[in-house]
Amino acid sequence: MDISKEKLEWIYTTMYRIRRFEETMLEQTLKGNSMGVAHTSDGQEAPPTGICAHLTDKDWIGSTHRGHGHCISKGLDTSAMMAEVFGKSTGQCGGKGGSMHISDFSKGMLGANGIVGASIPLAVGAALTAKLKGIENESVGVSFFGDGASSQGVLHESMNLASVWKLPVIFACENNGYAEATPSWYAVSTEDVSARAEGYGMPGVVVDGMDVFAVYDAAGEAIARARAGEGPSFLELKTYRYHGHFHADDTSKYRKPEEEEYYKSLDAIKHFERTVSKQKLMTEKKLKSIRDSVEQEMLDAVEFALSSPMPEISTLYDDVYVNYSNPIAGLR
Amino acid sequence: MTTSQANNPLGPGYEGVAGSEMRFRDIFRDTLRAEMNRDEDVFLMGEDISGGFDKDTKEPLDAWGGPFAATKGLVQEFGVERIRDTPISEAGFVGAAVGSALTGMRPVVDLMYFDFVTVAFDQLLSNAAKSRYMFGGQTKVPLTLFARSGAGTGHAAQHSESFYSMLAHIPGLKVVVPSDPYSVKGLLAAAIRDDDPVFLVNDKKLINLTGFVPDEEYVIELGKGRYMRRGTDVTLVGMSYTSVVCQKAAEQLAESGIDAEVIDMMSLSPFDEDILIESVAKTNNVVIVDEDTPRASMSSEFAAVIADKGFDHLDSPVKRVTSPHSPVPYNSALEQAFMPQPEDIVKTVRGMLGRD
Missing domain, CATH: 3.40.50.970 (Thiamin diphosphate (ThDP)-binding fold, Pyr/PP domains)
Structure with a gap:
């Protein structure tokens, strides 16, 4: 296997961190410690991890309402993320964004986005910046979106733009089979969304999104192509979300238990553990020490979020604009 | 400069x-x-x-x-x-x-x-x-x-x-x-x-x-309006092309001895509340002219600000001259009727000043 020891450790840490962040956040949300709606991505750890393993802080990603995994894969701090979900002043966006708008521009993370498909052209724009500045080799744009967004017009416009302008973009479709409760077999006109890539003149491949090694390899090719100035690629990552669309969604109303069990048998983290054990790439002792350290990280994140102060009410009026001469406060 | x-x-x-x-x-x-x-x-x-x-x-x-x-x-x-x-x-x-x-x-x-x-x-x-x-x-x-x-x-x-x-x-x-x-x-x-x-x-x-x-390089501060014409009897508030229409109306009003002031808002967000109140404090009458349709529009916003912060200066209700609440028609006669014309402003001013 052509992956360094350090990278393997990073991959395992990242996938386990995503899993435990989502589980912890969901538990805290159901306890009432979060302040709003949260969408979990446990089960879908392999796509963001396998893709972002090739990226640096100079590369940009656009994300979705189900964005915690993208944030973690891009190196965001889990304490600041948890605090954001809790609405605290120490949160990644000072409590202004919440679960659906976590971002970190210093890490090349353009923000999770609450409008399905809306972040797709942002990643295209980041790639346009790279092209205009002549830094495609060190700054590509990756757009994460789901099977639901594959029906949005702006995806198609973005694919056409990226293709005609030959921009360094990776369209990463995380197909988890459901847009809210609507199955993709009902709402998507094609078996494989990636088949549409051909219509926009770019390579499109189907990837096993429960196998981080498969994702890593496919993403490596697509990103190398982008860095070489050869234009955009499309990856369709077939994956599965273990929980509902949002924290209070009951999947038993629209998914069969045997389907859920099947995908859990493909679990990306277990698959990784089996593979590295079989090939003697990582010891169980090492894997356990990573898990232990992530467990402690989650305890620390919850403690940090719980003990952090609420934002001052006066921040309500901050950062609507850089400069604005009219009052921001409402009329009372 | x-x-x-x-x-x-x-x-x-x-x-x-x-x-x-x-x-x-x-x-x-x-x-x-x-x-x-x-x-x-x-x-x-x-x-x-x-x-x-x-x-x-x-x-x-x-x-x-x-x-x-x-x-x-x-x-x-x-x-x-x-x-x-x-x-x-x-x-x-x-x-x-x-x-x-x-x-x-x-x-x-x-x-x-x-x-x-x-x-x-x-x-x-x-x-x-x-x-x-x-x-x-x-x-x-x-x-x-x-x-x-x-x-x-x-x-x-x-x-x-x-x-x-x-x-x-x-x-x-x-x-x-x-x-x-x-x-x-x-x-x-x-x-x-x-x-x-x-x-x-x-x-x-x-x-x-x-x-x-x-010739020189300059920028206009966002959020500032300007006076296009000074007057004492009524304030005409224009924006975009209606600032031109207001100036034409002011010329027609001058012929019958009505001295209109014309403000060009230039910025709509942010916008210059001060110039609106300053002018209304002097003229005590105001007509807001907008080619946008009237519901939930800039003209209703300016009227609200004047009513809120300039009510004591007003001698007559705030009046608006706007397009109708309709899409824009194609036929040129209908289209001209859709747009606020200088004559519409003149008529409104005469009515509010009792100079019919």
């Missing part, structure tokens, strides 16, 4: 100021050129902003030079990377412009007809306007958009709208409306240099009008 002098084209600042009579369209293009020369992060995107490519050489033909030839010649100076023709996909390229602004560039987008803003509306509302706030001030969106509004040219219902009030409603966006060559030079430069997303809406009826433009 200082900015404050340039802000006051009717005042003493113009005496001895070097400048020339120019067409709106020409100073618009010259300003784009100057801003692109000033800052290499500024680039332009839009449909047919050069227009056409040679199939063999792939070289741009500049066949259109932009809608209304607004950008003619710029592609030869700046090349196809910075004068970037787009496919017809407003949501896609406005979204890409937002992404580019978030990552360090200063894109300027030509949206052609103002009506097309609806096609890109989600990107403007959900991404351009909200990114700074919802990400806790981590980022900024130095994006400029411009498009042509207004009835009177036979472009019919889907190419003639003036609903800039929809944009002014959105926290995070700024909206400016030049009304002559002088103001478009200062407002366009200010918009491009501003770190927030700014939409410049220019009425099509202004494009071939001429006016005095100072």
Whole structure:
């Protein structure tokens, strides 16, 4: 296997961190410690991890309402993320964004986005910046979106733009089979969304999104192509979300238990553990020490979020604009 | 010349100021050129902003030079990377412009007809306007958009709208409306240099009008209005092309001894509350003139501010002269009836002053 020891450790840490962040956040949300709606991505750890393993802080990603995994894969701090979900002043966006708008521009993370498909052209724009500045080799744009967004017009416009302008973009479709409760077999006109890539003149491949090694390899090719100035690629990552669309969604109303069990048998983290054990790439002792350290990280994140102060009410009026001469406060 | 002098084209600042009579369209293009020369992060995107490519050489033909030839010649100076023709996909390229602004560039987008803003509306509302706030001030969106509004040219219902009030409603966006060559030079430069997303809406009826433009570089502060004419009997509030209509009405009113003051708002978000109250405090009567439809519009907003902060100055109710609550009609007689005319303003002023 052509992956360094350090990278393997990073991959395992990242996938386990995503899993435990989502589980912890969901538990805290159901306890009432979060302040709003949260969408979990446990089960879908392999796509963001396998893709972002090739990226640096100079590369940009656009994300979705189900964005915690993208944030973690891009190196965001889990304490600041948890605090954001809790609405605290120490949160990644000072409590202004919440679960659906976590971002970190210093890490090349353009923000999770609450409008399905809306972040797709942002990643295209980041790639346009790279092209205009002549830094495609060190700054590509990756757009994460789901099977639901594959029906949005702006995806198609973005694919056409990226293709005609030959921009360094990776369209990463995380197909988890459901847009809210609507199955993709009902709402998507094609078996494989990636088949549409051909219509926009770019390579499109189907990837096993429960196998981080498969994702890593496919993403490596697509990103190398982008860095070489050869234009955009499309990856369709077939994956599965273990929980509902949002924290209070009951999947038993629209998914069969045997389907859920099947995908859990493909679990990306277990698959990784089996593979590295079989090939003697990582010891169980090492894997356990990573898990232990992530467990402690989650305890620390919850403690940090719980003990952090609420934002001052006066921040309500901050950062609507850089400069604005009219009052921001409402009329009372 | 200082900015404050340039802000006051009717005042003493113009005496001895070097400048020339120019067409709106020409100073618009010259300003784009100057801003692109000033800052290499500024680039332009839009449909047919050069227009056409040679199939063999792939070289741009500049066949259109932009809608209304607004950008003619710029592609030869700046090349196809910075004068970037787009496919017809407003949501896609406005979204890409937002992404580019978030990552360090200063894109300027030509949206052609103002009506097309609806096609890109989600990107403007959900991404351009909200990114700074919802990400806790981590980022900024130095994006400029411009498009042509207004009835009177036979472009019919889907190419003639003036609903800039929809944009002014959105926290995070700024909206400016030049009304002559002088103001478009200062407002366009200010918009491009501003770190927030700014939409410049220019009425099509202004494009071939001429006016005095100072030679020197200047910007007009966003959020400031100006006096186009001083008077004591009534304040006429104009914006975009209705500032021209208000000046015509003021001339007609002067013939019958009514001394009207004309304010040109220039900016709609933020907007100059002080100039409204200052003028109403003097004239005690006000008519707001807007080609936008009347419901939830800039005219209703200005009226609300005057009622709230200037009520004690008023001798008569705040009056509005606007288009009807209807789409823009095609037939030229219907279209002229749709638009606020100087005669409509004169009639309204006479009525409110009891000078029928």
